[in-house]
Amino acid sequence: MRAPLYLVLATLFWSGNFVVGQAAMRSMTPLELTFWRWALVAVPLLLLAQWVERPDWRAVLRRWPTLLLLSALGLSGYTLLLYSALAHTSALNASLITAANPALIVVMAMFMLGDRPGPVGWLGIALGLFGVLLVLTGGDLQQILHLSFNMGELLMLGAIVVWGLYTIIARRLDVPAIAATAVQVAMATISLMPVALAAGAGLPDTAEGAWSLAYVALFPSFGAFLLWNLALKSTAPAVAGNYLNLMVVFTAVITLLLGMPITVPQILGGLLVISGVLLTGMKRRTRQPAMAEQSART
Template sequence: MPAVALLVVATLLWAGNYLVGELVVAAVDPLSLTWWRWVLAAVPLVVLAQVLERPDWRAVARHWRPLLLYGAIGVVGYPLLLYAALEHTSAASASIINAANPALIVVAAVLLGQAAAHWRTWTGLGLGLVGVLLVLTGGSVERLLTLSFNLGDLLMLGAVVAWTAYTLLGRRLGVPPLASTAVQVLLTTLVLTPVTLAAGLTAPPDAASWWSVLYIALGPSIGSYVCWNLAVARVSPTVAGVSMNLVTVFTLAIAALLGRPPTLVQLLGGALVIGGVLLASGVRARAGGRGA
């Protein structure tokens, strides 16, 4: 599967994480939700890595220290901060702050010498950011200016920083991506278990909550992380960062399926986001004459 397609699948599944996560944190605390997420996902990830990559597990295990660090940042840090943020702020507000992620990844990658920012990159980044702001504010400047940063907003900023670090660090290790994800999950789950038990593990209280947790374990946890790690190894940090804006577009699409169709402004914002992703990734449309 092309790397851009993998990024699309990852962001689609993560869009569901925002909507479902906002509902689940009303019944399950963020630490417990993060623990359930990875406990349920750990074994399937190991099986997938073995079937698809057949890695040398001894060689992978020799990298356990950096893998534990990466896992603490991206596997635990990002979702834990996200779910904690959703206790105090809306999914829409969290998504607006998450739109800063591409810019932060671009700036960090350039500063670290991992990427060169060309006009197409910055233009695509700008289009994507404008599209996200249009979608989330309904085209109202007043709504944009009146957004305030509460505790949830600050926690979401921390999540953005965590994902930026995870994206950039994950490119350097040279471990097969699925095996890397699986070992990160195993190591961080082992460390997280006593902490979660000591803090008081909360179980989903009803069937709906269990189904929601199961979706988070299978979709955003297994599907998204596998697709993301496969793609990040093949694309630049700037392309990976800009693609994160698609989370907002897919969130609106899911809402439409639930009976809340998008407005004209939302459609325009979605077009700008998709155009920005394609521009930054170097995908160009064919001229009309060539398509004949």
């Protein structure tokens, strides 16, 4: 099963994007970082798609309306909202709102796709969300009552809604994963270019900004979106969305590697998050034989 590994790696890369992206905001604007992260990987992704998949590009481009919509949602829209939010809110509040993404994807998938998780699936989502809250509050869940929402939190709410739509729509796209990602990146680059040029978006002029952009372009941009789209070929949106809870676990690990202490609530919360992901994945695997049998009958 490669899909779970792809989802874990994608969330790991995106976890670093929260930390590095917030650091990049000290020397770049959200528009600059969003434009350059896609502009730098557009050509490499197109070349990789040709080398690995050798797709029928005419057939791929016939799906241009869906690809353009996905590009506007997941690449331009979500990224701009995320970086704009990080310029106005704390990492705690942003991560807490992101933790609601799996539950939101489940609700959206219920209405848009008819997916209905069973009791085990709901238990996995609940455990994951509780683990996230435990990590973010340091074991003091009463802190949630004191969180106030400003423009940054509102932008993050918009970001997770956009990402939920992206995940659900991408699941039904019948285009090779690498080619789909590459075309979306190229579309984002082209559509953002006039705005970026008008705003005078330039490359960072500091070492910190340059290294931040390099990381964002290579891992959250090139790697994570590619792995996420590969995983969605065999994974339901609700199951994939639950893996996003792992970002708080990886954030805790990154914090430890940076020399900051890790607490018992963070460890316990991380275990709950991992348990929730495993429960959701277990439910998915147990349903696959029945689904395959039903497909064979139709």
